[in-house]
Amino acid sequence: MDESQKLFPATSGFVLSAAVTVLFNTALAWAKDIYPGLNDAMKSVAGHHWTTHGLVDLVLFVGLGLIFTSARTGEKIDPNRLVVTLTGAVVIAAVGLGLWFAFV
């Protein structure tokens, strides 16, 4: 690959982390809807399930981003594929949330 077209390790690491986090966010929203007990458990952590949900997302995004950066995981993926991965993850997450709450 042309060196000028590579991304910094932090960029590729955090892009990969964002893709994983947005998918996790949607899966957690589904799980909370299916299992009321999970909602209650998350409420007991930070006072409200939504607050806990947001904190978990942030910790996951930053934590995975740092891990992927230090392991240079994202660098092993073609930058254009990373863009497609992130875009695909966001589309799946957004459509998945909308359809879930509309029809399930």
Add this chain to the structure above:
Amino acid sequence: MDLNITASDVILLAHAAFGVSGIIAGLWVFVEALNASPANAIRLRTAAYLTAICMAAAWICGGYWYVNFYPAEKALILKGPWPFAHNIFMETKEHLFFVTGILAFLLPIATRETLSANSAARKLVLSIAAMIVVTGVALEGAGAVIDHGVKVELLRGPGAGH
């Protein structure tokens, strides 16, 4: 003049205002990235930080309002003619917001790249900024539907349909 503005009103309107400002800043990043050059690199990064700061402020204001003031409005929506304003639009909005927030926090990291010399990085920043704008506008629209869900119940008057 009695303005009669409550803390709930201020926090809710601040949430919407910061959200719109974040969308506009995201659009600014998109336009700067379309025309990326060494000359606009600092401006582009400034816009990216502004996007992240506005979305963080929208997250804090919206979260505080949702946790402390929304339950009363939720009860009104659910007993009114537009229960889907909560069941579909608020449920989706409160979770989709995290996606927009994560993208906004990713933007300053991605704009550290030299976009004028790296087409892959430029494509990445364009994609992130575009997704912030699209999901942000969807969130603003959902907010309007939720607000209208309260309004249609209040307009029915006391005792209507109960």
